Amino acid sequence: MTTPSALPRQRRWSPPPLIRDPWRRWAVIILSIGYLMVGLSTLNINWARVQRGAIRFQRMLAEFLQPDFVSRWGDIQAGILESLTMTVVATVIGIILSVPIGFGGARNLAPLPIYLFCRGLITLSRTFQEVIIAIVFVIMFGFGPLAGVCTLSFASIGFLAKLLAEDIEEIDPAQVEAIRATGASWLKMVSYAVVPQVSPRLVGLSIYRFDINLRESAIVGVVGAGGIGATLQTAFSRYDFDVAGAILIIIIVLVMITEFISSYIRRRLQ
Amino acid sequence: MQICFARRWRHCCFDAKMHVYNQCTFVIAKKELDMLRIEQLTKRYPTGDLALNGVDLEVPERQVVALIGPSGAGKSTLIRCINRLVEPTEGRIWLKDLEITRLHASGLRRARRRIGMIFQEYALVERLTVMENVLSGRLGYVGFWQSxxxxxxxxxxxxxxxxxxxxxxxxxxxxxxxxxxxxxxxRVGIARALLQNPDLLLVDEPTASLDPKTSRQIMRLITELAREHGLPVVINIHDVPLARMFAQRIVGLRSGVIVYDGPPEALVADTLTTIYGEEDWTDSQRADEPDEPVEQELHLPQQALTASG
Amino acid sequence: MPVRISNGVKTWQRYDRASVLKQWAGWLATTVVVLFCWQLIAGATRWEFVADAPQQLAQFLSRAFPPRWSYMNQLWRPLWDTVNIATLGTIIGVAVAFPTAFLAARNTTPHPIIRPLALLIIVVSRSVNSLIWALLLVALLGPGILAGVIAIGLRSIGFVGKLFYEAIEETSIEPVEAIRATGASGMQVLSYAILPQVLPSFAGVTVFRWDINIRESTVIGLVGAGGIGLNLDAAINALQWSRAGMIFISIFVIVLLSEWISARVRKAII
Structure with missing residues (x-):
């Protein structure tokens, strides 16, 4: 063995660690492993049930591969149509509601009380999953697609109004000042200096939201708010996997089509 | 100054001897001498553009070759064909006695280890450290998990x-x-290429994104290191004065064809016109003239220092 | 922008006549479609229920708030489960999405035949809502946390995978060429040239999806897939509105908290 002093040019190198402080590094590693162990232990997997599930999975796969569009076609057709109409109406209402709320939620345009109110509304809509909102609307309006329309419209606010408000807050203030310098009123200032800056993105986001609404419209039916969800849940609870498979295929194809169209339109807008 | 002169003189002798040697020996012997040999290299891109059209080029050991030419002349394509980052359409390339154009995946990887490459935009992995970037020059020699x-x-x-x-x-x-x-x-890019311990150095527009002073320093560093390691270098460069300063041989490329191949001294206005097209080249040369001797003087003590140190 | 001259007077118009007509036709078509859809929904709605919706809402709110605070003691465990479902589901989703994204990205796919397969996995996973995945898995594996974890994981594959492969496709080619030129193998090129470029956005996407998954895992219990949704379902079925109110509040807090954490982490990464 040669001593290090005999080899002065030999220098050690190892890559710098992600977290420099060794105490923190080990704390993070140990905590993550500990969490994983505890988290996995709460799963309490019922292996017998999983085994039965595996058998059922084979059956399900077989039935999924030969979907049954026919025997419940009436229900499926009505459900899909309802989902689509809900999506269309809810997206339009959502846009109409989101524009004023978005403007109100922009700190550079709105006075503080209006700003806080609009931001509160946005947070409320973003925090609750669509299905939970649907529960409240079903309580109000009873079962049916109207509750679904209200749900999706309300959920659209959390998405569209938030992004619109953020867009408005990031607009180029020079243009606003230029229009204001001509002596324009607040409304004129907004329509000439703000709207042209944010409207292209708003159109793109609205189309994107249409996609999301279509996807969500398939599940609000689980709590009775209309659409294909109720039919799908019935099919699953009866283990009618061939019918469920048919519905899933229709949903996937519909979502793919709308996504294709919407990405095409959004690309053309840019 | 003296050391430097001695060094230069030795080089001249070496070059002269090489010249004689090249002239006297058989063709087969000459082939063994060339580190890089390109025969009838043609590259046609899928778009139909003919980037290279039957290029022949031989680079002997220890020679610094500058490829000059207008943008779109195929300089970059030529360099990338040598290590097959760009797949040549036709033609053959040898690295010493290894035919690169005939290699498949793993053979090509082994051949690439012997060819160091320095890039225009440095091409470093920005989020890795300097050492990791330099060590990536050894990737061809270590296993995946090791790396x-x-x-x-x-x-x-x-x-x-x-x-x-x-x-x-x-x-x-x-x-x-x-x-x-x-x-x-x-400099990190240079270190990465040299850590490969290559037999050949390819340099693609090393100074395109650098200021004039740094450009000269980088060119000097590359040519000095090549000399220290005894490497032939193919530098693709659009800056003609820089090419003149640092290369022993200049190859002019136009529309995928070699239109000039000779020493920097023979590169006169007429040849520049054949390479780049009609332009009043005398002006640029005049502008160079007072500049170059000054640079040379600045250049010499530095060389003397490195030679003595 | 055409300028028309009629009777020797120049009039400036923003659009020429053809595009004005086209715009009007577009608006008209949209209005007709929306009205038609609205009519379908109105037909499926029982308006006497809608008439007393404000009353229903008032009644619901008065029963749900103030909530039964003591019920919170029974909610800690379901909340913990909810977080676990989201976290473990995110881990599963990322673990599958990571290789899938490399197969799906145009610049890293090993073979052009594999790419559409990987894209299919991503599209199917994206089009199907996590609640539908939960329905399916509850039918297969029986109710429980396991079904929820897998449902969240399956939905995350598509979302995370899509953003991952877009990040991979956006990497710059220069380092890739440079690493390839050193004679590195394909896997070494991935690990040295691509991975360092995409790692920050991968981490950001993962945390973002974790935050969405917290929101999603609050409802999958409604179909029996574990978490706080189970308690919500029980409370609603038993019309225990004060408990439901407590659940709403706890969901609100936990979702806001996760959103805050995710925003902090993403800011730290960038």
């Missing part, structure tokens, strides 16, 4: 430290590459 856990042999790490010392970046070992300046990044 994944950064467990390089100590000899590689020693070599990397020596190279970083040589290019003046030893204090930046654990800095991330995106924290460096342009010149420093290019």
């Amino acid at each position: 994944w856990f950064r467990r390089y042999p100590q000899s590689d790490i020693d070599a990397a430290f020596n190279l970083l010392e040589r290019v003046g970046l030893v204090d930046y070992v654990d800095k991330r590459a995106d924290a460096l300046s342009g010149g420093q990044r290019q």
